[in-house]
Amino acid sequence: MEKNIEVEVRGLLSTEEYTKLKSYFDTNAEKKEEKDRIFIDYSTFLPGGVEERKKDIRLRVTNGIPEIVVKIGEWGGSESRKELSVKTAPGTFDLLTEIFAALGYEKAVLAVRKSHVYDYKGIEFALVEVPGHSYYFEAEKMAHAGENATDLIDEMNGVCEELGLTVFSKEDFFAYIQKLNKEANGVFNAPEAGPNFFKENYGAHL
Numbered sequence: 001m002e003k004n005i006e007v008e009v010r011g012l013l014s015t016e017e018y019t020k021l022k023s024y025f026d027t028n029a030e031k032k033e034e035k036d037r038i039f040i041d042y043s044t045f046l047p048g049g050v051e052e053r054k055k056d057i058r059l060r061v062t063n064g065i066p067e068i069v070v071k072i073g074e075w076g077g078s079e080s081r082k083e084l085s086v087k088t089a090p091g092t093f094d095l096l097t098e099i100f101a102a103l104g105y106e107k108a109v110l111a112v113r114k115s116h117v118y119d120y121k122g123i124e125f126a127l128v129e130v131p132g133h134s135y136y137f138e139a140e141k142m143a144h145a146g147e148n149a150t151d152l153i154d155e156m157n158g159v160c161e162e163l164g165l166t167v168f169s170k171e172d173f174f175a176y177i178q179k180l181n182k183e184a185n186g187v188f189n190a191p192e193a194g195p196n197f198f199k200e201n202y203g204a205h206l
Contacts, residue, residue, distance in 0.1 A: 003142040006071065007152045009078040009160065010138050011167045012176060013127070018135040021163065022116060022127055029120035037062045037115070038093075038202055040108035040188045042100070050177055056081070057105065059096050061198070064205050066093040077173030078157075080149030093198050093206040101190035109181060110188040121159055133184040136176070137165060 013021065025031070039060035043053045056071035066088045073081035088096060100106075115128040126138040139156045143149060160167055168176065188197070198206045 003144055004083055005080055005143040005145055005147065005149065006083045006140060007080045007143050007149045007156070008138055008140045009153060009156050009167045010136055010173065011077075011160065011165050012172075013135040013137055013165075015135065017165075018127060018129070021137070021165075024163075025116070025118040025120060025125065025127070029118035029125070032117045032119055032124070033063075035062050035113070035115045035117060035126075037113045038111070038198070038206075039113070040097070040110050042105045042108045044109045044181070045107045050174060050181075059093065059100060059108075061093045061206055064090050066090070066096055066206070068096065076170040077168035078153050078170075080143070080153070082145070090205065094196050097188070097190055097193070097197070098195060106190040108188045110186040111180070111184070123156055123159055130180060130184050133180070 037060055039058050042057045042059075043055065044050055046053065046055075046057070048054075054072070054074060056069070056075065058069045058071075060067050060069060067085055068088070069083065069085045071081040071083050073079065075081060112131055113128055114131060115126045117124060117126045119125075122141070124140045126140070128136050128138060130136070139160060141152050141156065143152060157167055194200075
């Protein structure tokens, strides 16, 4: 049975905390990859907005590979959600935005992220940079449907505590999302952007 339930906790990092944690992981964890990612999140402009969403609908491109991603379930900084995703051919990201616009998804939050991903004590940790703004971490484990997500969240919270990391409360998480949307993220509007927006603005390889 495929593990497609994403169990995740997150927290804010100061610049000093980010640097210190990256140095620690470089020595004590297995480095998995580095990610340069652009994503557009349609969910923010659906009924319910940021806090009430039960469905997360995104397009993203990571290291040049486009992907359709849908996450189902409540979110709030610590969560368990079913993740459905499919990658598409390099160079098709603008086409995906056209397809989604034709389906009625035209407006989205646009964000750029850079991250270093590690395996530490069986947990995937991503140290994420919001360029020119802030840093945060994501700790994630994948689970089968029906597996006890609370136990996994408790396990990850324990490891975060060992590392001296503070996990977002639900209120702090949503406050941070709102702050990012005001100060760091942009807005993608398909009718205004045109058919080659990402190729023209973020690189021909998209």
